[in-house]
Amino acid sequence: xxxxxxxKHPLIPAIIQDSQTLxxxxxxxxxxxxFEETVNNKIVHFFSRSKNRLWKKGESSGHIQEVKKIFFxxxxxxxxxxxxxxxxxxxHEGYVSCFFRELDNDQFSIxxxxxxxxxxxxxx
Amino acid sequence: xxxxxxxKHPLIPAIIQDSQTLxxxxxxxxxxxxFEETVNNKIVHFFSRSKNRLWKKGESSGHIQEVKKIFFxxxxxxxxxxxxxxxxxxxHEGYVSCFFRELDNDQFSIxxxxxxxxxxxxxx
Numbered sequence: 045x046x047x048x049x050x051x052k053h054p055l056i057p058a059i060i061q062d063s064q065t066l067x068x069x070x071x072x073x074x075x076x077x078x079f080e081e082t083v084n085n086k087i088v089h090f091f092s093r094s095k096n097r098l099w100k101k102g103e104s105s106g107h108i109q110e111v112k113k114i115f116f117x118x119x120x121x122x123x124x125x126x127x128x129x130x131x132x133x134x135x136h137e138g139y140v141s142c143f144f145r146e147l148d149n150d151q152f153s154i155x156x157x158x159x160x161x162x163x164x165x166x167x168x
Numbered sequence: 169x170x171x172x173x174x175x176k177h178p179l180i181p182a183i184i185q186d187s188q189t190l191x192x193x194x195x196x197x198x199x200x201x202x203f204e205e206t207v208n209n210k211i212v213h214f215f216s217r218s219k220n221r222l223w224k225k226g227e228s229s230g231h232i233q234e235v236k237k238i239f240f241x242x243x244x245x246x247x248x249x250x251x252x253x254x255x256x257x258x259x260h261e262g263y264v265s266c267f268f269r270e271l272d273n274d275q276f277s278i279x280x281x282x283x284x285x286x287x288x289x290x291x292x
Contacts, residue, residue, distance in 0.1 A: 059195065066189075066191070067190070068192065071181060071183065071246045083271065115270050115271070116276050117194065122194075124192050143240065143246075144239075145241075146238065146239050147207065147239070
């Protein structure tokens, strides 16, 4: 069976896409542990490169991602996961998608509206 | 202006999505040169890690990708590009999308049909 090859690629990028709207929400990185947690619990987990640990997406905000479908690419080095995004927003800045900036005339400008206030969701 | 930070991240993953179907077609990596070629010529270019050079997607197959929209994420380390896929297929194995394998009962199985024959398209 072809599977993600974590021996060859210890950190594999995982594209997260909304299963209903097909909007691309974010990209994170998975090690074998994160991939297995994701598959077994049907909740997206990443390996956080900044925290250097397993990271359950939404652990602070509650905006977890329920796994609907998992795909894997021809080169065995990228994962695509379709999810149900709890809280309607994936981005820690309050947008539905982390890809809220679009290039327009040599400038990236914000093309989405915030759906939550990060200061409220991420209480200090 | 926020832009992809190629000083900090010399190779940035770029998700390629069909602009009409919103299907995720593939993921490639861009260095600054590939990103500039993509922006300036409106045709997707990557930096090929296997060939170790600038790679115009479709240079062998003719299946180039015309750029429709370019997005950039909150962390400045991932690009999302919506394209018009020439030849209807992105994957060198003959599938519309490189993500043609889906996890089902602990097994990845092929869930797409080939739309071209690689042996014909990539003539030796």
